[in-house]
Amino acid sequence: MLKASIADSGSDCMFCQEPKNELPSWGTLLPLFPPSLLCNNCENQLKAIAGPSCAICSRPQPVNEVCEDCKRWESDPDLQGILDHNRSLYRYNNIMQEMIAQWKYRGDAALALIFRENIRKLYLHHYTGYIPVPIPLSSKRLIERGFNQSQLLADFTNEPLAFYEKWQLLTRKSSPVPAVLPLLERTIHEEKQSKKSRRERLLAKENPFQLSSAFKFSVNSKNFILLDDIYTTGTTLRKAAKRLKEHGAKSVCAITLARG
Numbered sequence: 001m002l003k004a005s006i007a008d009s010g011s012d013c014m015f016c017q018e019p020k021n022e023l024p025s026w027g028t029l030l031p032l033f034p035p036s037l038l039c040n041n042c043e044n045q046l047k048a049i050a051g052p053s054c055a056i057c058s059r060p061q062p063v064n065e066v067c068e069d070c071k072r073w074e075s076d077p078d079l080q081g082i083l084d085h086n087r088s089l090y091r092y093n094n095i096m097q098e099m100i101a102q103w104k105y106r107g108d109a110a111l112a113l114i115f116r117e118n119i120r121k122l123y124l125h126h127y128t129g130y131i132p133v134p135i136p137l138s139s140k141r142l143i144e145r146g147f148n149q150s151q152l153l154a155d156f157t158n159e160p161l162a163f164y165e166k167w168q169l170l171t172r173k174s175s176p177v178p179a180v181l182p183l184l185e186r187t188i189h190e191e192k193q194s195k196k197s198r199r200e201r202l203l204a205k206e207n208p209f210q211l212s213s214a215f216k217f218s219v220n221s222k223n224f225i226l227l228d229d230i231y232t233t234g235t236t237l238r239k240a241a242k243r244l245k246e247h248g249a250k251s252v253c254a255i256t257l258a259r260g
Ligand SMILES: [Zn+2]
Pocket: 013, 014, 015, 016, 017, 018, 038, 039, 040, 041, 042, 043
């Protein structure tokens, strides 16, 4: 039984459930990591992406230049400039993999709150005025999982903390009422990505996304920010971005938790 509460700063670490200690850590000194829901041990294992990285996908690398993967994307005339850029908060290291696994695959929806503060800061700092767009799950996957992790991240851009305090007290295992309406919907149920080779994923030409029929406003000339948990190959984000650009979006950027 997990007992962590946002309001209770003396509570246990939300991830490992060990008592949090109050000693200052790198985490509390760096602006990317405000006093968090994690113990120092877990917090210090999260590695923010800082320093040189790819200007398009934020892959950490020795120099600030476009990485080889992004050069390949940009050399495809159909996809050139489709995704303006992606900013990832963290490296996809062991603890990040474990956190995402517990969050997504073991159904602990409220673990998303660990990342709320930094997602929100990143959004407010760089993308105020951009329309947040969660990457939709197929209805089959949504039923399996009980919540859409991208929807939770998108909701963090404009829902007050008090809302989540109530939500967390009520249930950790399902989504709150969405704060951000889903602009895209997924029409094709794809096999889990891990079952496909990278090449198969890159070659899969069909675009599973379409504009939601519930959405009436024009996408034309507006700026959008996609939200998702991991940037791996960038295929999913580019497919979503392609749909928005086809409808006249001015720019489409992405915020992801981790750069895989
Ligand atoms: Zn911990």
